[in-house]
Amino acid sequence: MATVTVSGKLSDFELEPIAGLSPEIEFLPSEPAVGNGGRLLATKAIRVPPEANGDFTVQLHTTDDLLPSNVYYQIVIRWLDGNGRFIKADNPNWKLQVPAGGGAIADLIRLPLGTGIVIYSPTEPPIWAGLLGAIWFQLDPNDANNPSNPANTGDIYQVRDA
The missing domain is CATH 2.60.40 (Immunoglobulin-like)
Structure with a gap:
């Protein structure tokens, strides 16, 4: 044991x-x-x-x-x-x-996952308890509709504690 x-x-x-x-x-x-x-x-x-x-x-x-x-x-x-x-x-x-x-x-x-949060960001958001489980779209929040912007990958992630 x-x-x-x-x-x-x-x-x-x-x-x-x-x-x-x-x-x-x-x-x-x-x-x-x-x-x-x-x-x-x-x-x-x-x-x-x-x-x-x-x-x-x-x-x-x-x-x-x-x-x-x-x-x-x-x-x-x-x-x-x-x-x-x-x-x-x-x-x-x-x-x-x-x-x-x-x-x-x-x-x-x-802590329980905060799945009600959606984040638009060109970079991965910081890990903190309130964001765990949140959905993260890799988009530039200042230029999200520009397909020429390389920060707008359209990739979808879930914020997790490593």
Whole structure:
């Protein structure tokens, strides 16, 4: 089994830890998988409470050597309200992919593709999360209707994280 360490820090938008609200971070595999050695892996959630300062570490199975190859972890963050009663939860639409080296959670999260964006540009647009999945037409936005302009190739691409 190839488990590695994933680490991070949980806080609120004021950058304060929420330890007083009994937080818990859940890592849920997206589907069953087969790991090295033919081991069948069930989707049992892995739960970790952060430290008082918000730091957390968790041992997760790597996802880059599983079958099927598109398995990832979903993340759920749960905590109590200020009175210690009602449970609140965040269910971000992220995909946590865990490579052989593990690492910081912020470096391992893949955001959903932004397929609603179309870009007209003579050069490849920069890679940033809001553009991932966008369609890119290789056209000169200032001269898109000129067939003599060599920047107007008409080629269509999808912006992807390499």
